[in-house]
Amino acid sequence: MGHKLSVLALIVAQAAVVAGPALAAPAGEFVIAVHQEPQDLAAQGAYKEINAPGLRNVLEPLIATDPATGEYIPVLATSWERVDDKTVRVTLREGVKFHDSTDMTAEAVAAAVSFVWNPESSFTIQEYAGPGVMSAKATGPLEIEVTSTEPDPMLEFRLTLTGISSAKQIEERPAEHFSHPIGTGPYVFDEWVRGQYWTANANLDWWGLNAEDAYGEATPQFETLRFVFRPEGSARNAMVRTGEAHLATNPSPEDCVAAEDNDGYSCVTGPSDAYLYGRLDQSLHAHPALQDIRVRKAIFHALDYEGIADLIGLASVPQGQLGTPDMLGFNENLSQYEYNPDFARQLVEEARADGVDVDGLVVEVVGRSSTPRVGSVTEVIGFFLDQVGIKTEINVQLPDVFNPRVRIKGYVEEAPRAMMQVHVKQNASGEFGTNMLGNYACPNIDDPSGASRSSVHCNPEFDAKLATALTLSGDERDAALKELVGFLYGQYPIIPLALLDKGYLVGDQYNYTFGVDHRFLAVNVTPKQ
Structure with a gap:
């Protein structure tokens, strides 16, 4: 049924x-x-x-x-x-x-x-x-x-x-x-x-x-x-x-440890369909430096993903994609991006030598205040990027300020801009298709209500292949989505930062x-x- x-x-x-x-x-x-x-x-x-x-x-x-x-x-x-x-x-x-x-x-x-x-x-x-x-x-x-x-x-x-x-x-x-x-x-x-x-x-x-x-x-x-x-x-x-x-939502690991020594309540945890990512703006309205793949690649390799997962707690390192091995379209040939600050510095220098305005680039690392530990995570990301020669501005905003900025209307009003949105996302579908349509399809500035209104990526070839994949089912859909996941891996549009467990403090x-x-x-x- x-x-x-x-x-x-x-x-x-x-x-x-x-x-x-x-x-x-x-x-x-x-x-x-x-x-x-x-x-x-x-x-x-x-x-x-x-x-x-x-x-x-x-x-x-x-x-x-x-x-x-x-x-x-x-x-x-x-x-x-x-x-x-x-x-x-x-x-x-x-x-x-x-x-x-x-x-x-x-x-x-x-x-x-x-x-x-x-x-x-x-x-x-x-x-x-x-x-x-x-x-x-x-x-x-x-x-x-x-x-x-x-x-x-x-x-x-x-x-x-x-x-x-x-x-x-x-x-x-x-x-x-x-x-x-x-x-x-x-x-x-x-x-x-x-x-x-x-x-x-x-x-x-x-x-x-x-x-x-x-x-x-x-x-x-x-x-x-x-x-x-x-x-x-x-x-x-x-x-x-x-x-x-x-009952209380989203306890920290420290809260769960403290619950072990307290009578009256417990911490219960379990896997979730949520993940933390960094949407790196390379859309139609992004800073020109972010359109250079070497700069984006440097940002991805500047981050210590294991350290970020440890900082968040109740989290694990993704396998280079916004999902888990059970999901339709998961590409098992991928691994998480390597933490390699020396390589990141080299990429920045190569881009600068070719005339890319790296020195004029300031990446705003911004998160929504309701995201657990977002202040610490954004600060740590800023530190890692600064270490490889990419300037940052750290910003944590209330939802009513943050949310409009991640829509296409916000992109247009602030163009050109350089932003990494550190954000929690759910994917209850058990597959990559919905994930791709909302995050990677080219945004339409004339359709602020569309599925891709929060997308920071634009590639007509990708859009055409995705449109076909979304009409398929079974093994054909799996293979088509897997190919697209692999393509995105090499484009460096969105950083898979951590897969999240979730927990609760519950009265005994x-x-x-x-x-x-x-x-x-x-x-x-x-x-x-």
Whole structure:
């Protein structure tokens, strides 16, 4: 029925445990200390936990990834099947209501899917768009067809990202959609106090209470969820240590060591689908020196990747690409770029001797303040580059400042510029195709909402081969993506800095299960008995 994910997605995090018996009724408040406030609470944010932590407790997708098996499982859909290479037919669950009491009809779901994936909506989920434009239409009272304008073997995956929200709200009160989510989930949105927290209350009319195939613990365990925004790791740690919070995201290795000696809470960790990278701007609007491959090559070989991984903690060195060996398209012939400062200096000198303006180049190493340890990582990168003769400027910015700068509109406004964006990225697809479309396809200055709006790379030959690869499936897709990964390796556009594990500090009175996508779902938290 569903598409099967990669081997990595089959690994459940070490926190997975046997749940205790369900409570008769929800009681009390469960507090989660998160490292970033949501950018907004629009339905499209359900695709990426880091941008809207906890949103999937309110807004549900049609299908989801089971944290213990990696298989696709039904949520608001009960089944789905391929019609052709552009279309998936989805059968919807009967008797589901949105939190505004409107019925979840086929027309409502089709409208929600089309709204989220419409390029004119300009949502960030477009970074996970396929080769075509997705839309949906009702084909029966509880049946829809989701279609791409181009062949797309990843349509089912994209449906796991799509939050389904009230069509009535989208039509009648669209502005409220961004701050007051109305979904179908086990919790109903309550309030968002900017800069402090957002809350949701147990939905005693949730469809999962009476469904045999409900995901997680069907009976709501908590009366209220409270997501408290604490960008400082020490503050999140203190909240769990004192019992003010029951779970905290993104602990440091030191926090996990400290948890071993403290009663009352533990650190649980597991693999993730996230990585840290340095997007080195060589786009249409970059500083001319960065268009010289020797300068880019020098930057890549100036960095001590093992040292950076050790600094981050809960991280490992990538194999020269933004993914792991289980992913479709992984190129096993590649290795991580060698740390060789002498070679980097030689390349800089060769470029300077040929008239490249290396001395006028100042690379801004910039990160988003919500990225764990970004201050230390950017400083270390700056140190390594300075050692080989490349000047740097270190900058850490709040999300509302950083985010617009990594879009194509920001590139144009600041051109020409030299920037390395140190950033955490997730790739839940289990393959390299989506990764490439969002990071490496040539940006279009006339389409600030397109999938490649954050790309720092532009090569028409690559774009043509990628367009073909994205229409393929199976071994053909794997081989085509593998070839493109190898091509990119020699172009030096984006530095794979580290593969990231993720962890949590969790109160000892709770069991918590999570998968490699690390989405927080309250139905996966159960009190110990």
